Amino acid sequence: MRARDLAVEFPTVTLDSPALEAAKLLAEQDLPGLIIVDDDSRPLSILPGTQVLRLAVPPYCQDDPALARVVDEAHADLFLRRLGGKTVRQCLPEQSRELPVADRKATVLELAALMARTRSPLAAVVDGDGRLVGAVTLQSLMDHALEL
Amino acid sequence: MRARDLAVEFPTVTLDSPALEAAKLLAEQDLPGLIIVDDDSRPLSILPGTQVLRLAVPPYCQDDPALARVVDEAHADLFLRRLGGKTVRQCLPEQSRELPVADRKATVLELAALMARTRSPLAAVVDGDGRLVGAVTLQSLMDHALEL
Numbered sequence: 651m652r653a654r655d656l657a658v659e660f661p662t663v664t665l666d667s668p669a670l671e672a673a674k675l676l677a678e679q680d681l682p683g684l685i686i687v688d689d690d691s692r693p694l695s696i697l698p699g700t701q702v703l704r705l706a707v708p709p710y711c712q713d714d715p716a717l718a719r720v721v722d723e724a725h726a727d728l729f730l731r732r733l734g735g736k737t738v739r740q741c742l743p744e745q746s747r748e749l750p751v752a753d754r755k756a757t758v759l760e761l762a763a764l765m766a767r768t769r770s771p772l773a774a775v776v777d778g779d780g781r782l783v784g785a786v787t788l789q790s791l792m793d794h795a796l797e798l
Numbered sequence: 799m800r801a802r803d804l805a806v807e808f809p810t811v812t813l814d815s816p817a818l819e820a821a822k823l824l825a826e827q828d829l830p831g832l833i834i835v836d837d838d839s840r841p842l843s844i845l846p847g848t849q850v851l852r853l854a855v856p857p858y859c860q861d862d863p864a865l866a867r868v869v870d871e872a873h874a875d876l877f878l879r880r881l882g883g884k885t886v887r888q889c890l891p892e893q894s895r896e897l898p899v900a901d902r903k904a905t906v907l908e909l910a911a912l913m914a915r916t917r918s919p920l921a922a923v924v925d926g927d928g929r930l931v932g933a934v935t936l937q938s939l940m941d942h943a944l945e946l
Binding site: 651652673674676677680682698699700701703704706707711712713715718719721722723725726727728729730756757758759760762763764765766767768769770771788789792793794795796 | 799800821822824825828830846847848849850851852854855859860861863866867869870871873874875876877878904905906907908910911912913914915916917918919936937940941942943944
């Protein structure tokens with residue numbers, strides 16, 4: 651089994667997509683993450699769901715639990731409003747690390763190692779030109795590996 | 799809204815659970831991760847799904863894509879067999895980092911910051927004695943924040 655056999659169509663967003671729409675896409679379709687592509691369908695970034703949260707959590711709260719605690723309950727509930735009016739480009743965290751992008755010929759083990767290493771429950775699968783052909787989720791990888 | 803309001807019952811495993819059973823639990827119930835508890839229901843570890851992969855991917859493949867590539871397709875498909883006969887304790891990766899464990903009174907923003915910081919799509923919620931009372935998933939947090 652190769653990445654091309656496991657890959658399924660997956661919704662994408664662009665840098666100009668509204669950040670709130672991107673968050674809604676993730677939540678409404680129960681996606682494990684988001685794939686951000688350029689105009690040529692090349693993955694620019696893959697954001698695991700937990701990192702989509704980073705788009706919305708104020709930077710001063712991200713690394714200091716004590717600072718998140720001082721925001722009262724009513725305002726804490728509304729933290730995603732911070733995305734309102736912004737694009738994905740404006741919210742995207744810096745990313746210099748390896749992206750979970752695999753070649754069509756990657757094996758199940760390569761996909762598993764890639765997801766473990768990048769901590770991403772989602773890997774983009776690209777063709778020889780780097781264009782997105784689909785995505786493999788951790789769930790579908792596990793289902794295959796366990797023959798469910 | 800507080801962690802105690804969002805927390806739902808969540809299956810747990812122990813250090814003595816068979817590792818393969820733990821992987822199956824994750825896959826069959828579509829869980830975002832696993833909560834490992836001690837005999838007093840205190841969370842010892844929380845493994846995001848991607849880190850459950852770490853239990854099975856041979857260490858030499860984890861950090862070097864080239865080494866994962868040399869394993870042939872037929873053997874790559876069977877990588878989870880490596881878990882056979884082992885317990886969770888024998889497979890557990892070293893973890894000195896912060897665990898995604900929240901107090902019952904944590905707000906939605908605290909939970910979001912915790913999940914973003916620990917890169918875990920799952921947070922354990924504990925009582926004053928550190929005993930598990932439930933779990934909050936990224937999905938349910940997003941649904942609440944977006945009022946879905």
